[in-house]
Amino acid sequence: MMAFLLMLFSLSFSAFAQESDNVMSLSPPKNLPAFILKTAENKKFDIKQLQTHYSILFFGFTRCQMVCPTTMMVLKQAYTRLEKDKKILPQVIFVSIDTEGDTPQKADNYAKSFDPHFMGVAGKSDQITALTRSLGVLYMKVKQGSMDTIDHSANLFLINPEGRVQAIFSPPYEANTLAKEISKAVKMQ
Secondary structure (H helix, E strand, O other): OHHHHHHHHHHOOOOEEEEEOOEEEEEEEEEOOOOOEEOOOOOEEOHHHHEOOOEEEEEEOOOOOOHHHHHHHHHHHHHHHHHHOOOOOOEEEEEEOOOOOOOHHHHHHHHHOOOOOOEEEEOOHHHHHHHHHHHOOOEEEEEEOOEEEEEEOOOEEEEOOEOEEEEEEOOOOOHHHHHHHHHHHHHOO
C-alpha cells in the first residue's frame, strides 16, 4: 500500500530534477490549491501569506513524539545557520494535520517553542486535506496502545515568492546540509 501511495505522490509532480537524494526541484514550480487556514490570532492564512518571500512548510502535529520535534529542531539549526551566513531566511510554517487536537494557537506555540520566528497554523479538515493531497503529504490516524496518534510523512516544502512549490526536501535531515540545500534552491529561482 505504501509503495502505491509513493507512486501516486511521484506522479503528481510531472517535471522535476533530482538535485540529490534528499532534494527534488520542481520545474516548473507546482501551484498550490486554494486553501484557508487560521493563525494564532485567528486571522486567515492562505496563498497570499506565502507570496513575496520564501517559505518552508512542514506538516505535523503537536503531540508527535519523534518526527516533529526532531524535524523542527533541525529546521531551527538550519535557520540559525542561514542567518549566520547572511543567506535568505525562509518563513518556517508548521501546519498541523491534527484537526481535532490542535488549535491555531497550539500549533503556533509549538512552532515558536523551537524559534520565535517560526509560525504554526491549523485549519478545518477539508482545508488540510486539500492542501496535503496536492503536495502528496501522507498521514493517517493509528492506534498506538491505548492512545491515538498520527503517522505522517516528514517532507519539507520550499515555497517560492510566487506561492508555488519550488523544491521538496526529504528526510533524513542534517542541519548544515539542509541549510546549504535551501540556499541552493533559493538561488535557482
